[in-house]
Amino acid sequence: MDDNFLSQTAHSEAIEDFLKAVYLLQQEHARVQTSMLAEALSITPPSTTEMAKKLARANLITHELYKGVRLTPTGERVAIEIVRNHRLIELFLVQALGFGWDEVHREAERLEHVISEQLAERIAQYLGNPHFDPHGDPIPSPEGDVEERALTPLSALALHTPGIVARLRDQAPDMLRYLGEKGLVVGAHVEVIAIDPFEGPLTVQVDGQAQVIGSNVAHYVLVSHSKGM
Amino acid sequence: MDDNFLSQTAHSEAIEDFLKAVYLLQQEHARVQTSMLAEALSITPPSTTEMAKKLARANLITHELYKGVRLTPTGERVAIEIVRNHRLIELFLVQALGFGWDEVHREAERLEHVISEQLAERIAQYLGNPHFDPHGDPIPSPEGDVEERALTPLSALALHTPGIVARLRDQAPDMLRYLGEKGLVVGAHVEVIAIDPFEGPLTVQVDGQAQVIGSNVAHYVLVSHSKGM
DNA sequence: TTGCATTTTTCGGCGTGCCTAAAATATACT
DNA sequence: AGTATATTTTAGGCACGCCGAAAAATGCAA
Numbered sequence: 001m002d003d004n005f006l007s008q009t010a011h012s013e014a015i016e017d018f019l020k021a022v023y024l025l026q027q028e029h030a031r032v033q034t035s036m037l038a039e040a041l042s043i044t045p046p047s048t049t050e051m052a053k054k055l056a057r058a059n060l061i062t063h064e065l066y067k068g069v070r071l072t073p074t075g076e077r078v079a080i081e082i083v084r085n086h087r088l089i090e091l092f093l094v095q096a097l098g099f100g101w102d103e104v105h106r107e108a109e110r111l112e113h114v115i116s117e118q119l120a121e122r123i124a125q126y127l128g129n130p131h132f133d134p135h136g137d138p139i140p141s142p143e144g145d146v147e148e149r150a151l152t153p154l155s156a157l158a159l160h161t162p163g164i165v166a167r168l169r170d171q172a173p174d175m176l177r178y179l180g181e182k183g184l185v186v187g188a189h190v191e192v193i194a195i196d197p198f199e200g201p202l203t204v205q206v207d208g209q210a211q212v213i214g215s216n217v218a219h220y221v222l223v224s225h226s227k228g229m
Numbered sequence: 230m231d232d233n234f235l236s237q238t239a240h241s242e243a244i245e246d247f248l249k250a251v252y253l254l255q256q257e258h259a260r261v262q263t264s265m266l267a268e269a270l271s272i273t274p275p276s277t278t279e280m281a282k283k284l285a286r287a288n289l290i291t292h293e294l295y296k297g298v299r300l301t302p303t304g305e306r307v308a309i310e311i312v313r314n315h316r317l318i319e320l321f322l323v324q325a326l327g328f329g330w331d332e333v334h335r336e337a338e339r340l341e342h343v344i345s346e347q348l349a350e351r352i353a354q355y356l357g358n359p360h361f362d363p364h365g366d367p368i369p370s371p372e373g374d375v376e377e378r379a380l381t382p383l384s385a386l387a388l389h390t391p392g393i394v395a396r397l398r399d400q401a402p403d404m405l406r407y408l409g410e411k412g413l414v415v416g417a418h419v420e421v422i423a424i425d426p427f428e429g430p431l432t433v434q435v436d437g438q439a440q441v442i443g444s445n446v447a448h449y450v451l452v453s454h455s456k457g458m
Numbered sequence: 459t460t461g462c463a464t465t466t467t468t469c470g471g472c473g474t475g476c477c478t479a480a481a482a483t484a485t486a487c488t
Numbered sequence: 489a490g491t492a493t494a495t496t497t498t499a500g501g502c503a504c505g506c507c508g509a510a511a512a513a514t515g516c517a518a
Contacts, residue, residue, distance in 0.1 A: 014505060034466055047506055049467055054504095066466055066513055096325065097351045107345055114339040122326045243475060263496055276476055278497055283474095295483060295496055 013113045016082050017041060018051050019060060022071050023079035031068030077144055084140040085112040085120050087133035092123045094134045101134035101185075102176035135176075136167030136186045136222065152225070154190065154204065155218035162191045163223035170220045182211045184221055242342045245311050246270060247280050248289060251300050252308035260297030306373055313369040314341040314349050316362035321352045323363045330363035330414075331405035364405075365396030365415045365451065381454070383419065383433065384447035391420045392452035399449045411440045413450055 011019075021040040025032045038048045056063035060075035071079060089108040093099040099107075115123075121142065124130070131147055133139055140146045151166050165188040168179060179185070183206040194203035199215045240248075250269040254261045267277045285292035289304035300308060318337040322328040328336075344352075350371065353359070360376055362368055369375045380395050394417040397408060408414070412435040423432035428444045 012504080035464095043505085044507065045466065046468080046508080051505080053467095093348070097348070097355060099351070107348055110343040111340070114343055116336055119322070119326070119336055122328070126326060241474075264494095272475085273477065274496065275478080275498080280475080282497095 011078060014051065015055065015060075016078065016113055018055065019071065019075050019079040020082045020086075022061060022069055023076065023083060026071060029068075031064075032070065033068045037069070080140045080144045080146065081117075082112050084142070084144075085115055087137055087139040088120055088123050088127070088130075089115070090135070091127055091130055091133045091139070095127060102173045102180060104134070105171045105173065132167075132186075134186065135171070136165070149224065151222035153219050154184075154192070154221035154223050155202065155215045157190075157192050157223055159192050159195065161225070162189060163225055164189055165221060166224040167222040168220060169222065175217070175220065179217070179221065182213060183207055183209055184211075184213075190221075190223060240307060243280065244284065244289075245307065245342055247284065248300065248304050248308040249311045249315075251290060251298055252305065252312060255300060260293075261299065262297045266298070309369045309373045309375065310346075311341050313371070313373075314344055316366055316368040317349055317352050317356070317359075318344070319364070320356055320359055320362045320368070324356060331402045331409060333363065334400045334402065361396075361415075363415065364400070365394075378453065380451035382448050383413075383421070383450035383452050384431065384444045386419075386421050386452055388421055388424065390454070391418060392454055393418055394450055395453040396451040397449060398451065404446070404449065408446070408450065411442060412436050412438055413440075413442075419450075419452060 018037070018041065021037055022032050025036050025040060029036065034045050034048045034052070037052075038045045041048065052061065052063045052069050055061045055075065056069075059072055060078065061069050061071055063069050086108045089111045090101075090104040093104040093107060094101050124139075124142070131139055138147045138149075149166065152163070154163075154165075157163055165184055165186055168176060168184070168186065170176065184190070188207050189205075190207075191205040192202055193205050193210065195215075196202065201212050201214050202218055204211050204213060204218075247266070247270065250266055251261050254265050254269060258265065263274050263277045263281070266281075267274045270277065281290065281292045281298050284290045284304065285298075288301055289307065290301060291299050315337045318340045319330075319333040322333040322336060323330050353368075353371070360368055367376045367378070378395065381392070383392075383394075386392055394413055394415055397405060397413070397415065399405065413419070417436050419436075420434040421431055422434050422439065424444075425431065430441050430443050431447055432439060432441050433447075434440075
């Protein structure tokens with residue numbers, strides 16, 4: 001006996017974080033498992049199961065016991081709104097307040113839960129209704145549509161094929177800062193000029209400058225082939 | 230056995246709200262009573278007492294049983310930081326994002342708890358380190374200094390003495406909107422041209438326009454005598 | 459296919475922040 | 489001062505989000 005029979009209930013921060021984590025993990029994993037969620041949310045597996053059952057009851061996710069979890073359309077709507085808020089806030093902090101693009105994640109992590117739909121809208125307007133955030137992640141439309149692009153990890157880019165950095169996967173500030181020092185920021189022109197075998201380092205021309213990076217790091221740099229942005 | 234032995238502990242939203250409420254009530258009442266706090270926080274008196282005891286244990290307030298509550302210097306530091314955040318956010322929403330000054334309170338109420346000190350600083354810079362928010366409330370400095378002004382309620386202003394609206398006490402959007410319709414906004418030039426006896430309505434010249442308002446409403450409009458603002 | 463390691467779930471518990479009902483204290487009145 | 493009224497505190501309870509320990513299910517390997 002409770003809430004939420006049509007639309008727009010207010011959800012707790014814990015619930016919003018959970019749904020967001022499922023959404024993000026779902027992009028790479030068909031079934032989102034308890035252990036992954038526990039890891040992503042920094043809570044224990046028992047807590048994860050508990051929340052999963054609760055959200056399944058509320059029809060925000062489906063939970064197949066011992067198998068994993070998926071968002072329902074309703075759950076996805078909620079998750080996407082949070083993701084939209086997050087990415088709008090990141091971009092806003094960078095553009096309007098001069099933050100570094102490597103220092104906005106934690107701030108957005110808190111703000112995403114408390115801004116009103118109205119404020120999100122005003123921020124979007126201020127920014128000119130952008131489609132991507134400073135990391136190259138797509139910003140969902142107010143209606144929840146997400147513009148996905150086919151991108152190639154730098155580690156998988158063919159030799160001597162020029163490309164443009166379109167997205168950086170990891171959120172950790174240190175990695176972002178490291179990549180930034182190498183010139184690997186969204187919009188940079190890149191071309192792989194040498195690849196060592198056995199997952200060795202690659203040599204990459206970054207805006208004219210040759211750089212050597214590990215292949216594991218290169219996996220986080222997503223490149224578009226022609227113009228893309 | 231717990232937290233907080235030197236500075237900057239993170240406090241829950243409930244605690245921050247409580248301390249803020251004490252701070253605001255303290256300006257008008259020497260001893261802040263349980264019932265006032267319960268009213269201000271929309272919680273019951275027992276919950277208020279409970280929180281009071283907890284915060285007294287943490288040395289954020291002093292609590293004299295059955296008498297009331299006061300902030301300690303530590304508690305005041307926390308409260309002032311929240312108040313500063315609140316007022317900076319209100320002003321920022323108005324100035325940077327075009328919100329109406331009567332619609333920013335609720336938004337700030339949520340944001341005040343989650344912005345980092347760093348973000349507050351950037352917002353302050355963006356705004357040119359302002360001393361007052363859109364309602365004329367003083368914005369504490371980062372160090373916690375509050376610029377207090379001696380102001381007169383419009384209801385107590387002497388006949389035919391020109392003044393300038395410097396501050397509007399109430400936060401309720403409907404009242405702010407009502408006052409706005411009468412031209413009673415911060416910065417407006419006012420002069421009382423008639424007062425009915427027995428707490429009756431007053432007739433006020435507002436930027437040249439004659440307006441009639443109730444004395445209870447006039448109590449919320451604070452006026453500075455000469456230039457102030 | 460049986461047994462073992464891993465993953466997931468169940469179970470019992472805990473702190474926070476809130477509540478209602480009842481008891482204690484303060485205050486106001488005559 | 490003595491009693492009625494209003495305020496405050498105590499007592500007992502509840503939902504939420506989390507935990508650790510133990511049980512159950514899964515899946516991998518011999």
